[in-house]
Amino acid sequence: xxxxxxxxxxxxxxxxxxxxxxxxxxxxxxxxxxxxxxxxxxxxxxxxxxxxxxxxxxxxxxxxxxxxxxxxxxxxxxxxxxxxxxxxxxxxxxxxxxxxxxxxxxxxxxxxxxxxxxxxxxxxxxxxxxxxxxxxxxxxxxx
Numbered sequence: 001x002x003x004x005x006x007x008x009x010x011x012x013x014x015x016x017x018x019x020x021x022x023x024x025x026x027x028x029x030x031x032x033x034x035x036x037x038x039x040x041x042x043x044x045x046x047x048x049x050x051x052x053x054x055x056x057x058x059x060x061x062x063x064x065x066x067x068x069x070x071x072x073x074x075x076x077x078x079x080x081x082x083x084x085x086x087x088x089x090x091x092x093x094x095x096x097x098x099x100x101x102x103x104x105x106x107x108x109x110x111x112x113x114x115x116x117x118x119x120x121x122x123x124x125x126x127x128x129x130x131x132x133x134x135x136x137x138x139x140x141x142x143x
Contacts, residue, residue: 002055002058002062003063005055006052006055006059009048009051009052010052010136012048012052013045013049013052013132014129014132014133016041016044016045016048017045017049017101017125017128017129018129019041019045020041020042020045020125021121021122021125021129023038024038024042024118024121024122024125025118027114028115028119028122031115032114032118033114034117034118038118038121042108042121042125043105045101045105045125046101046102046105049097049098049101050098052098053094053095053098056091056094057091060091063086065083068087069087085135085137086137089135090135090136090137093131093132093134093135094131094132096131097127097128097129097131097132098128100125100127100128100131101124101125101128103124104120104121104123104124104125105121105124107120107124108120108121108124
C-alpha cells in the first residue's frame with residue numbers, strides 16, 4: 001500500500017514541479033510581477049515534495065529490499081544496477097532534489113523583487129526536476 005501511495009503521489013509531485021518550473025521561467029523571461037499565485041505554486045511544490053520524501057523514507061525502511069543490505073552486503077548491492085538504483089541512487093538523488101527545492105524556496109523568499117524570485121525558483125526547481133527524472137525506475141513506473 002505504501003508503494004502504491006508513493007507511486008501515485010509521484011504524479012502529483014512531477015505535475016506541480018513542472019508547473020512551478022514553467023511558471024517561474026515564464027515569469028522571469030516575461031518580466032512578470034511575482035504574485036500570490038506564483039508563491040502558492042512554489043509553496044505547494046515544496047509541501048508535496050516533502051510529503052513524497054516522507055512516504056519514500058517510510059517505504060525504504062519497511063521494504064523487503066532494505067534487507068538486501070545485510071543479505072548481500074554493500075559490495076553486491078553496488079554491483080547490481082537494479083538493486084543499486086532502489087537502495088542507493090533513487091533515495092540519495094531524490095533527497096538531494098527535495099533539499100534543492102527547499103533551498104530554492106527559502107532563498108526566493110529573501111529576494112525583494114520579482115525577477116530574482118523567479119530566477120531562484122527556476123534554477124533550483126529545474127535542477128531538482130532533472131534529478132528526479134533521472135532516478136525514476138522507468139522500467140516499473142508508472143505501473
